[in-house]
Amino acid sequence: DSGVTQTPKHLITATGQRVTLRCSPRSGDLSVYWYQQSLDQGLQFLIQYYNGEERAKGNILERFSAQQFPDLHSELNLSSLELGDSALYFCASSYGGFRDTQYFGPGTRLTVL
Amino acid sequence: DAKTTQPNSMESNEEEPVHLPCNHSTISGTDYIHWYRQLPSQGPEYVIHGLTSNVNNRMASLAIAEDRKSSTLILHRATLRDAAVYYCILLDSGGGADGLTFGKGTHLIIQP
Numbered sequence: 001d002s003g004v005t006q007t008p009k010h011l012i013t014a015t016g017q018r019v020t021l022r023c024s025p026r027s028g029d030l031s032v033y034w035y036q037q038s039l040d041q042g043l044q045f046l047i048q049y050y051n052g053e054e055r056a057k058g059n060i061l062e063r064f065s066a067q068q069f070p071d072l073h074s075e076l077n078l079s080s081l082e083l084g085d086s087a088l089y090f091c092a093s094s095y096g097g098f099r100d101t102q103y104f105g106p107g108t109r110l111t112v113l
Numbered sequence: 114d115a116k117t118t119q120p121n122s123m124e125s126n127e128e129e130p131v132h133l134p135c136n137h138s139t140i141s142g143t144d145y146i147h148w149y150r151q152l153p154s155q156g157p158e159y160v161i162h163g164l165t166s167n168v169n170n171r172m173a174s175l176a177i178a179e180d181r182k183s184s185t186l187i188l189h190r191a192t193l194r195d196a197a198v199y200y201c202i203l204l205d206s207g208g209g210a211d212g213l214t215f216g217k218g219t220h221l222i223i224q225p
Binding site for chain 1: 156157159214
């Protein structure tokens with residue numbers, strides 16, 4: 001158990017819809033990262049937040065957005081969903097920045113029908 | 114960004130040592146070498162990291178070549194639970210804006 005929690009575990013929705021994925025970091029960690037894992041693209045970094053502020057962006061689509069709240073939990077919002085958005089979405093946390101060990105949650109499996 | 118090259122897959126027997134290689138010929142002097150692994154149906158898990166010297170922890174050892182252009186993750190006594198995809202990742206000591214860049218990794222198969 002990494003100490004990072006993600007909800008929900010599974011999500012099934014239709015194209016065009018919007019969903020929100022939630023992540024609670026390990027106690028004491030200030031950074032939250034979001035990653036997408038699909039069969040053809042592997043694990044891809046989406047975005048990082050540090051203590052409530054956006055720190056770095058990766059391959060995140062404009063249809064996707066994220067935020068980190070004062071209690072440090074984070075939400076990833078995916079809108080206008082397409083079939084290709086079906087993937088595993090992982091959240092990770094670390095105390096500081098990228099050089100720190102990242103602890104990954106169990107993931108949310110999103111299926112877009 | 115400096116890239117890493119790993120074999121697609123390796124196979125080993127239970128209770129034997131496993132040596133997982135990683136080539137990083139364009140590594141810079143400030144890049145740390147990190148290893149993560151991903152067990153089936155789980156999120157990635159940190160294994161070990163190092164800069165220049167060999168490193169040991171309870172999970173594994175990391176042997177870094179003198180010129181730092183390659184490294185080897187050593188599992189001293191593999192168990193079935195070590196079957197996973199192992200990723201070798203370079204991280205600049207100054208941090209970066211790209212997050213962890215996972216390649217395809219090495220799929221380690223452990224035979225009983």
